[in-house]
Amino acid sequence: MRQLHHKYLILFLVCLTAMAFPQQLMAQLRCPQLFSDHMVLQRDIPISVWGWANPLEKITVSLDGSEALVVADEKGEWVAKLPKRPVGGPYQLTVKGANEQLVFSDVLMGDVWFASGQSNMEHPMAGWPWIPYSGINDYEKEMADVDYHQVRLFQVPKMPMPVPAVDYEESAWSLPSEESLELFSSTAWFFAKQLNQQLNIPIGIIHGSWGGTPIRSWLSAEVATQFAKELDLQPPPENFDPNDWRNAELASLDNAYERRMTISFPKTDYLPEMALDFDDSGWQETNPIDEDTHFENVVWARKEVRVPEKFAKGPFELSLGVLNRESRVYVNGQELGFFLYSQPAKFEVPVGLIKPGKNVIGVRLATPFGVTSFEGDAEAFVLSHINGKFAVSLADSWRFQNDKKEGFGTITNHYSRPTYLYNGMVAPATNYGLKGFIWYQGEADASRAELYGKMFPTMISDWRTKWGLGDLAFLFVQITSIETSHDIGTPNSSWSQLRQVQKETLKLPNTGMAVTIDLGDPYDVHPKNKVEFGRRLALQALDVAYNEPVEANGPSPxxxxxxxxxxxxxxxxxxxxxxNRVGLGASFELAGEDGQFLPATGEVKGNKLYIHSGTVAEPKAVRFDWSNDPEYYIINKAGLPASPFVLELDK
Structure with missing residues (x-):
């Protein structure tokens, strides 16, 4: 289990500081893990090479005829500067000490991008092992097109830290391959691939992200202190021991992995609990939509249905309201479908699957957080013959068995603590030359938009300061569309303010935002069409960082x-x-003097959007796509969408 888990998480120890374990750092000549074969070094800026050796040891660093001589300080730390170089390679980078020599081969000069954020940046090409069916669209096709020798990948090890780390451990650059890309960020890969195709220069991606993480985790201590009133800042643990910390975090991550796998996947493909002849007499009986019904994080549920022989040949439709969350639905032991997130559970039942007489509808519900539930009105739970002459309610008299999954050992949540991911996953890279950053995060902060609007631009400025390379390009994804409510169809705009503060961050210089309001999956927070997410970020890079004549943005009012x-x-x-694909939210809204926005209708003619309302007599403001999953979106000739907006009318 641990070996499989570590293949995905690449859980390597992130060291703390030289003071934390000086003997290890000074035991031999060493460079950070970011220096390895196949690395990409940032072109057109002085090249920093650093590491550790014995105190006062002389170090010679050379690259293709350039050479720098430095002496390690009393702590054994050294930094060498080589002159800037243009695109080129492959080269050898040599680091020579008194008695040892490090040689890094196949080194390219190109552009290096740091990719970070939460799960939509993390989203691996093959999906997460613990999330069923989470691979990207056309996975096999995309894996057949990975031979890009000028693109290099560096996966940052996952490890939250209470103090800034100085290095990653057991990490290395890799060439694109089925093995290296299987669990690498799909968005970052498609971004790098697109840039390489467009510019024909080496592109390196340093990828460090973590699903479900809020922005506070990615703030440095200096920035977090500015928000001390809003954040629960705590000092590092007393008597801090890096080895104890490492072991505890590895154990926690193993426990979390085992728990998620156990929750998401039944033990076998064949589930006797769902079979027609399974004896469920020992199970409890309930109306699943009663408020008093309590399910655990995993529950098995069965409903017996009798069908007259004259209707049994079907065809039938099955509706089970909205199932929360991971749901596997069965008829007489045969699986009809799987839903990862809440969505209307509607199926066409294959002809012949329904039998005359007794039939059993089965459901396995599971959720990694909280409890499972059946949602919706009683009318939404029904098995009906398509001709409409036979229907049976499924709203009551279910038998169920809770199957709570627990006892997996300690699971910490240090990944959500302020500064911990900056310390462990960003800080070790701040001396490494970059072209810029790509960022996809914000869903975890949708309920704190106002605070996010302060933290996000502050974080951008701080990261730029930490790298010390000026206003490095910072490109980010505006969070996309989704249905976030179990009450599907109820207007919900909880993500709109977050999108707005993201857009306001464009006031910072050298920033770019990929608008993706048209790309969301209404019932999956992780859209699988990551090719387009990467492409739109690459368009922003071509525009902002490379000044290429591309159309990178959608229309603006x-x-x-x-x-x-x-x-x-x-x-x-x-x-x-x-x-929109589903689009259950209002796209066009008008507000009068009272500021209350009400739904309206709209149409497009040429370069104008005409909005009509029978309820707002004297409009003062207009709002467009201010819902989580709006009904329409507007595009330009390049197929790029307009970002949601609010405008006051000209006076």
Whole structure:
């Protein structure tokens, strides 16, 4: 179990500081793990090479004719500077001490990008081992196109730390391959691949992200202190021992992995609990949508249904309201489908699966956090013949058996503590030359948009300061669309303010935002079309970091005014209105003097959006796509969408 777990997590010890274990650092000539064969060094800036040796040891660093001589200080630390170089390679980088020599081969000069964030940046090509069916779209096709020798990958080990680390451990650069990409960030890979194709230069990606993490985890201590009133800042543990910390975190991550695997996957493909002839007489009986019904994090549920012989040939439709969360649905032991997140559970039952007489509808519900539940009105739970002449309610008289999954040992949540991921996963890279950053995070902070609007730009400025290379390009994804409510169809705009503060962050210089309001999966927080996410970030890079003549952004509104009884929003070029895949939220809204936005209707003609309302007599403001999963979106000729916006009408 540990070996499989470590293959994904690449859980290597992140060292603390030279003071924490000086003997280890000074035992031999050593460079950080970021220096390895196949590395990419940042072109066109002085090259920093650093490491550890014996105190006062002379170190010679050489690269393709350039050489630097330095002497380690009393702690054994040294830093050498080589002159900047253009795109090129492959080279050898040599670090020579008094008695030892390090040789790094196949070194390229190119552009290095640091990729970070939460799960949508982490989203591996093959998906997470513990999340069923989570691989990206067209996985096998994409894996057949990975031979890009100029693209190099560095996976940052996962390890939260209470103080800044000076190095990663047991990490190395790798070439793209099925093995190295299987569990690598899909968004970062497609970004790097696109840039390499467009620019024909080496691209290195340092990827360090962690699913479900809030922005506070990625703040340095200096920034976190600025938000001390809002954050639960605590000093490092007393009598801190790095080995004890490492062992505890590895054990925690192993326990979390085992727990998630056990929750997500039944022990075998065949589940006798779902079979027609399974004896469930010892199970409890309930109406699953009763408020008093209590399920654990895993529950098995069965409902017996009798079908007259004249209707048994079907075809049938099965509706089970909304199932929360991971749900496997069975009819007479045959699995009909799997849902990872809450969505309307509707199925066409294959002809012949329903039998005359007794039938059993089975459900296995599981959730990694909280408890499972059946949601929706009683009318949404029904098995019906498509001809409408036969239907049976499934809203009551279910038998169920809780199967609580627990006892996996200690599981910590240090990954969500302020500064801990900056310390363990960002700090060790701050001396390594970069071209810029790509960032996909924000879902975990959707309920704290106002605070996020302060933290995010502050974090960007701080990271730039830590690297000391000026206003490095910082490109980020505006969070996409989703249905976040179990009450599917109920207007919900909980993510809108977060999108807005992300957009306001563009006030910082050298930033770019990939708008993805059209790319979301309404029932999966992890859209699988990551090719397009990476492509749009690459367009931002070509525009912001490379000054290439590309169309990187969707249409932006220029003005809004009242013309007769219509509100007209003008854009700089022609636009097109597109219907969303599901789109249950309002796209067009108008507000009067009271500031209350009400749904309206809209249409596009040329470069103008016309919005009509029968309820707002004197509009003062217009709002577009201000819902989690809006019904429509607007694109330009390049197919890029407009970001959600709010405009006051011209006076």
């Amino acid at each position: 220029l003005s809004a005014s009242l013309e007769g009884k219509e509100v007209v929003v003008r854009f700089s070029a022609n636009i097109e209105l597109k219907k």
